[in-house]
Amino acid sequence: MMRIATYLKAAAVIAAAFVHQAHAEEIAAPLGDAANGEKVFRKCASCHAVGSGAKNKVGPQLNGIFGRTAGTIEDFRYSDGLVREGKNGLVWDYEHLDAYLDNPKALVSDTRMNFRGLKEEQDRHDVLAYLRQFSDSPLDIPEAQPTALPKEVELSAEVLAIVGDPAYGEYLSSECSTCHQRNGSDQGIPSITGWPTEDFVVAMHAYKEKIRPHPVMQMMAGRLSDEEIAALAAYFAVLGD
Amino acid sequence: MKLNRRSFIAAGAATATLGAPSLRANTKPRVVVIGGGAGGATVARYVAKDSKGEIDVTLIEPTRQYYTCFFSNLYLGGFREMDSLGHSYGNLAAGGVNVVHDWAIGIDRDAKTVALAGGGSVPYDRLVLSPGIDFVDGAVPGWSTMAQNAMPHAYKGGSQTELLRAQINAMPEGGTFVMVAPPNPYRCPPGPYERVSMVAHTLKANNPKAKIIIVDPKEKFSKQALFEEGWGKHYSGMVERIGPDFGGANVEVNPDEMTVNVDGEVIKADVCNVIPAMKAGKICEMAGVTEGNWAPVSGHTMQSKIDENIHVLGDACSQGDMPKSGFSANSQAKVAAMAVRGALTGSKVFPAKFSNTCWSLIDTDDGVKVGATYEATDEKIAKVDGFISQTGEDADLRKTTYEESVGWYAGITADMFG
The missing domain is CATH 3.50.50.60 (FAD/NAD(P)-binding domain)
Incomplete structure (x- = not known):
């Protein structure tokens, strides 16, 4: 099994090489297909409006989304998590939008965006190409990057299938509970109890690979093995049940 | 100070208040913890909780109401009142810890007993010292x-x-x-x-x-x-x-x-x-487990390098790279709790992991932090990775950092006191 870190490093190297080559030859890599993106966006349109005169609906309007700090449209009531991630420095660039569309709750755990995600990479690129037309500063999207970017975290089926050792999870969890309360309180520090295990696993890998911004969590997750993450996910999933 | 073993045993037998644990002493291993702060309260709670009644845990702490040193600066700045920094031991007692409000005044390492100022002594199989600091x-x-x-x-x-x-x-x-x-x-x-x-x-x-x-x-x-x-x-x-x-x-x-x-x-x-200048709490000296000002320990188990039946936590120990902090003591307590249970009941022991984060408040909503992770080597507790807040950070991030510290205070005190 190829380790995730190795995979991502390899992907990053490929991406860098690709960008370099693209610039050298002054070829803009193809963005997604905006026309198809408009069709895919129908999945989003019950909650989000975009385009001339778009208003906030269940979700915020998406004009000018590229380059915007997360959770900052006035008059829209965001989840605490989205506001917090914005304060932590989450800016909606291509990479983060792509990760968010792949699995919203993996990037921002308590987001109210109850959408399981666009699992097809091409769909995400197409939607982003569509949304890009409604941003004032399309240069926010580096022309050469999109098709070579890794997704948020590319977890293999093997990693997702690991069944954690609950006893180990309980021991490891003692390191979490210095800050995160076992009763699920979320004042200042987010709750981590009762999550679906896959969301927990994806989120921890996203910290580990430094895709989610937060220095403490990047550090804590950074030294957890796949098995340890699985053990923690198993333990916290049922805590409080 | 070293007490006479014979007089100790006699005194212990005559003590009624500690009768209950000593009655069970023949069947259950006994852990005695001295000091009810970030290290001691945590280790007592975790051993009692995780051994599910297989180990007798006694916590010796003189004060009935414990005031944390961490966040006391916020009291000086008017951001917290003293009441909000006070914690009692009721939940630990309810969780099965035998809480004794007394001073430990001597340790007989041969007899494995702790003498109390109020008279009598408490026998142990493993002793955990977490007395904090005294001044040189x-x-x-x-x-x-x-x-x-x-x-x-x-x-x-x-x-x-x-x-x-x-x-x-x-x-x-x-x-x-x-x-x-x-x-x-x-x-x-x-x-x-x-x-x-x-x-x-x-x-x-x-x-x-x-x-x-x-x-x-x-x-x-x-x-x-x-x-x-x-x-x-x-x-x-x-x-x-x-x-x-x-x-x-x-x-x-x-x-x-x-x-x-x-x-x-x-x-x-x-x-x-x-x-x-500071040194380990005096009881460490009395126990004879100090070298210089501090008590050296193994990072794998937090055991004293001088007496394997004694673990030393937090500010009082010298262990390597971790700073002396409440967060560190709490982190070390969990490794010690696991090691103690492993030694006394044969429960599974995993490799030691440690971490620390220290938040500081500079002015209203201007919080900063520094932190690191650590692992045990044969030589010491060694730093693995770390981070620190940056100068020039924007006000929103600093405010979030402060709010996080308030959440951490609630988290760690819940983790210590239940």
Whole structure:
């Protein structure tokens, strides 16, 4: 099994090489297909409006989304998590939008965006190409990057299938509970109890690979093995049940 | 101090209050914990909780209400009231810990018993020492604990902190606050400088012409760039630091005259906060497990390098790279709890992992943090990875960091006291 870190490093190297080559030859890599993106966006349109005169609906309007700090449209009531991630420095660039569309709750755990995600990479690129037309500063999207970017975290089926050792999870969890309360309180520090295990696993890998911004969590997750993450996910999933 | 073993056993047998655990002593292993702070309360709680009644746990702590030293600076700044820093041991007792409010005054390592000031003794199979710090006698010439009312250290939570705040509030207009900062290593590396920030915050509102002078024996200090940036931004012209280049290591105080002599120059202080050099809490010396000022331990288990039946946690131990902090003590307590259970009941033991994060408040909603992860090597507890807040961070991030610290306080105290 190829380790995730190795995979991502390899992907990053490929991406860098690709960008370099693209610039050298002054070829803009193809963005997604905006026309198809408009069709895919129908999945989003019950909650989000975009385009001339778009208003906030269940979700915020998406004009000018590229380059915007997360959770900052006035008059829209965001989840605490989205506001917090914005304060932590989450800016909606291509990479983060792509990760968010792949699995919203993996990037921002308590987001109210109850959408399981666009699992097809091409769909995400197409939607982003569509949304890009409604941003004032399309240069926010580096022309050469999109098709070579890794997704948020590319977890293999093997990693997702690991069944954690609950006893180990309980021991490891003692390191979490210095800050995160076992009763699920979320004042200042987010709750981590009762999550679906896959969301927990994806989120921890996203910290580990430094895709989610937060220095403490990047550090804590950074030294957890796949098995340890699985053990923690198993333990916290049922805590409080 | 070493007590006579024979008299100990006799005294123990005569003690009724501790009868219950000793009745079961023949069948269950016994863990005794001395000190009910971030290390001791945590280890007692985790051993009791995770052994599910297979181990008798006794916690010996003199105070009924424990006031945390962490966040006490926020009390000086007016951000917290003392009541919010106080915690009782009711939940630990309800969770199966036998809480004894008494002083431990001696340890007989051969008989494996702890003598109590109130009489009697408590037998142990494993002893955990988590007494925090005491001060090195004569570290600051002219100062002793006899002078701590005139010149408070305020480096143990509770009444000393209240005394210091009262003195700050009673300072004459334009008066001088002097802090004598400690040499390394000491409890809470950013603590003195967070304190300066919080005192400055209070004085800026009540007594804006007042001055703060730090007399410091150290070349540099924790989060220095962050604090100095913050002092310049929020308290411009108020804080002056005299480092070792200007005689900060050559200091003598006179508590009767309220003067501080720095390398021959006499400063008149209205309030003088003396934070002397520190050492392990005295019970470690009494137990004979110290080398120099601290008690050396193995990072794998937090066992004393002098007596394998004794574990030492937190500020009192010397272990390697971890700073002395409540967070560190709490982290070490979990490794010790696992090692103790493994030794006494054969439960599974996993590799030791440690972590620490220290938040500091510089001014309202201006929080910063530093942290690291650690692992045990055969030599010491060694740093793995770390981070620190950056200068020039925007106000929103600093506010989030402060809010996070408030959440951490709630988290760690729940983790300690249940």
